[in-house]
Amino acid sequence: MLSTIFLLKGKNFHDLNQLDIYSYPEDIVRNNNKDFIEKIIFGHDQGMIREDCRSSQTVFRNHEINKKNQDNFIISIPIPQKIDENNVYTISINSKMIIGLIFDEEDNPYDFKEIFEDLSYELINNEKCCSFEDELEIENLLITLFIDLRRYGDEILAKYPEVSFQPVGMFIKVFLFGIDESGKTSLVRRIKTGQFDDNFFAPTRKFDIKYVQKEKDFLAFWDIPGQISFREKWLKGIQDSNILVYMIDVANQLRFEESKQEFWNVINEEVTPEIPLLILGNKIDLINHSKDNNQKQLTRIETEIIDYFEFHNLRDREWNFLFTSVKTNYNIETVLNTIFSLTSHI
Numbered sequence: 001m002l003s004t005i006f007l008l009k010g011k012n013f014h015d016l017n018q019l020d021i022y023s024y025p026e027d028i029v030r031n032n033n034k035d036f037i038e039k040i041i042f043g044h045d046q047g048m049i050r051e052d053c054r055s056s057q058t059v060f061r062n063h064e065i066n067k068k069n070q071d072n073f074i075i076s077i078p079i080p081q082k083i084d085e086n087n088v089y090t091i092s093i094n095s096k097m098i099i100g101l102i103f104d105e106e107d108n109p110y111d112f113k114e115i116f117e118d119l120s121y122e123l124i125n126n127e128k129c130c131s132f133e134d135e136l137e138i139e140n141l142l143i144t145l146f147i148d149l150r151r152y153g154d155e156i157l158a159k160y161p162e163v164s165f166q167p168v169g170m171f172i173k174v175f176l177f178g179i180d181e182s183g184k185t186s187l188v189r190r191i192k193t194g195q196f197d198d199n200f201f202a203p204t205r206k207f208d209i210k211y212v213q214k215e216k217d218f219l220a221f222w223d224i225p226g227q228i229s230f231r232e233k234w235l236k237g238i239q240d241s242n243i244l245v246y247m248i249d250v251a252n253q254l255r256f257e258e259s260k261q262e263f264w265n266v267i268n269e270e271v272t273p274e275i276p277l278l279i280l281g282n283k284i285d286l287i288n289h290s291k292d293n294n295q296k297q298l299t300r301i302e303t304e305i306i307d308y309f310e311f312h313n314l315r316d317r318e319w320n321f322l323f324t325s326v327k328t329n330y331n332i333e334t335v336l337n338t339i340f341s342l343t344s345h346i
């Protein structure tokens with residue numbers, strides 16, 4: 001599985017201190033030493049894999065720059081390298097920048113050759129989504145590439161070859177959305193690890209795709225970050241989802257209006273009504289209810305929420321509502337069962 005994407009950019013590749021390094025979602029500077037970066041640059045310089053060289057005097061040639069066509073970025077053939085435990089696959093752009101992928105050890109980078117070349121070319125030259133001058137643009141480029149490559153790896157490479165040998169269960173892509181603080185990241189964590197932590201800090205800036213295996217079936221949770229700048233990219237991911245899961249913090253009525261807007265913005269963007277929807281009213285533990293009228297009260301709140309959010313305006317889409325508490329584990333197993341039953345046709 002693709003674990004990290006990075007970009008190296010610098011006027012002078014001799015001087016690692018002057019190199020701008022971007023990476024997602026792991027910080028490669030923290031996890032790897034200077035050696036790692038040097039080996040990557042050396043690999044490109046020589047056009048071959050050289051594991052043993054640690055020379056800091058390697059020259060990064062500019063032979064690929066096409067002076068006549070400054071507009072088009074020239075993308076080199078990807079170079080695979082095994083550096084320490086890392087399975088690295090890199091392309092250079094105009095011989096001035098390097099974009100690299102780090103895979104798990106068992107992956108074969110050649111499986112990604114065409115898609116890596118094509119996507120990079122498409123984004124950089126056809127869509128011209130990045131001039132490499134602006135940090136946010138670079139970050140967005142890396143995120144887009146990461147998401148698309150990872151999806152390719154998970155859905156095309158991982159899914160199909162295995163089927164013929166050992167039939168696996170379903171691969172379900174869950175598109176999880178809702179305003180921040182509703183408990184999305186906590187839910188995925190609860191499902192994955194069984195844990196809940198009030199003080200768990202989940203950065204919202206970075207995208208998050210978490211994989212959960214339930215017996216033979218495989219769930220990929222796309223937990224969308226709230227930041228406006230990343231949203232567009234994420235919304236592209238809706239189209240091939242198998243189920244949408246929308247989460248509301250039922251204890252925070254002050255944000256109901258905002259949450260409702262978020263819901264309809266996403267739903268109106270999403271044009272395929274075949275994708276079922278599961279609505280979760282989370283943090284039900286925070287709403288006081290006496291034991292006696294528990295069920296009655298829940299039904300009343302459910303009706304109020306459905307009215308307020310106008311879920312009855314959902315026309316053709318199959319949908320379901322559940323109260324949850326990620327904190328007390330209330331209905332979490334039911335969430336999984338409902339996801340399976342709503343997607344059982346795939």
Ligand SMILES: Nc1nc2c(ncn2[C@@H]2O[C@H](COP(=O)(O)OP(=O)(O)O)[C@@H](O)[C@H]2O)c(=O)[nH]1
Nearest residue numbers: 180181182183184185186198202283325326327
């Ligand atoms: N009381 C209560 N708190 C919750 C529940 N689920 C999540 N939280 C808390 O709500 C906050 C936001 O959760 P988080 O998962 O980061 O929300 P996200 O922004 O939607 O991903 C965190 O402090 C969680 O501990 C729940 O069911 N009950």
Ligand SMILES: [Mg+2]
Nearest residue numbers: 184185202204
């Ligand atoms: Mg979150």
